[in-house]
Amino acid sequence: xxxxxxNSGPLxxxxxxxxxxxxxxxxxxxxxxxxxxQYSGKSPELIMSIYSNGDKEDGRFTAQLNKASQYVSLxxxxxxxxxxxxxxxxxxxxxxxxxxQLTFGSGTxxxxxx
Amino acid sequence: xxxxxxxxTHLIKTRGQQVTLRCSPxxxxxxxxWYQQALGQGPQFIFQYYEEEERQxxxxxxxxxxxxxxxxxxxxxxxxxxxxxSALYLCASSSLGAGETQYFGPGTRLLVL
Numbered sequence: 738x739x740x741x742x743x744n745s746g747p748l749x750x751x752x753x754x755x756x757x758x759x760x761x762x763x764x765x766x767x768x769x770x771x772x773x774x775q776y777s778g779k780s781p782e783l784i785m786s787i788y789s790n791g792d793k794e795d796g797r798f799t800a801q802l803n804k805a806s807q808y809v810s811l812x813x814x815x816x817x818x819x820x821x822x823x824x825x826x827x828x829x830x831x832x833x834x835x836x837x838q839l840t841f842g843s844g845t846x847x848x849x850x851x
Numbered sequence: 852x853x854x855x856x857x858x859x860t861h862l863i864k865t866r867g868q869q870v871t872l873r874c875s876p877x878x879x880x881x882x883x884x885w886y887q888q889a890l891g892q893g894p895q896f897i898f899q900y901y902e903e904e905e906r907q908x909x910x911x912x913x914x915x916x917x918x919x920x921x922x923x924x925x926x927x928x929x930x931x932x933x934x935x936x937s938a939l940y941l942c943a944s945s946s947l948g949a950g951e952t953q954y955f956g957p958g959t960r961l962l963v964l
Binding site (some may be wrong): 829839 | 891
């Protein structure tokens with residue numbers, strides 16, 4: 738079983754719709770969770786970080802974390818064509834403040850159709 | 852405020868050669884992590900440097916080595932290049948004292964022929 742799993746997609750949604758991206762992880766002691774966006778040919782760009790169970794909202798983005806189910810998701814409201822990219826879920830094992838490695842999923846490719 | 856910088860942006864090498872990639876962290880950051888990203892895959896952790904020491908290492912052979920300088924910049928060296936080393940090499944910087952958020956540089960795309 739992979740440590741971090743994502744649906745590879747591609748996921749297509751119409752402009753203005755809600756895009757839902759999902760990620761599961763295997764290590765129960767995982768502490769920190771991140772969503773990165775990666776445009777084709779570019780490097781990953783941090784969108785959201787979440788550390789506690791529940792929802793965290795930032796503009797059109799909402800991250801949801803459920804540690805009991807080992808599940809983290811990203812919702813993108815009012816999706817725009819500029820949101821078309823690969824979304825990477827990353828998990829860090831270790832206590833807050835420790836500079837440990839990130840383990841990434843393979844990414845979900847999102848296409849927002851005009 | 853300068854972000855993470857990497858050089859060169861692109862590199863073409865042949866099998867058996869050696870390559871050195873460079874990274875300067877974001878201002879105020881003291882930790883540098885290196886990742887390899889093959890096409891269609893997520894980044895894979897190579898190693899991390901803090902206080903000029905390798906603190907953590909992923910599942911990569913000894914052909915991959917690194918260094919961190921007193922100004923926190925870092926180098927990644929790969930010896931005896933294989934075709935399978937062709938990938939995007941990413942440097943991420945973070946600050947040990949300010950949590951674990953890692954910010955990525957633009958990457959170096961290496962092609963081994």
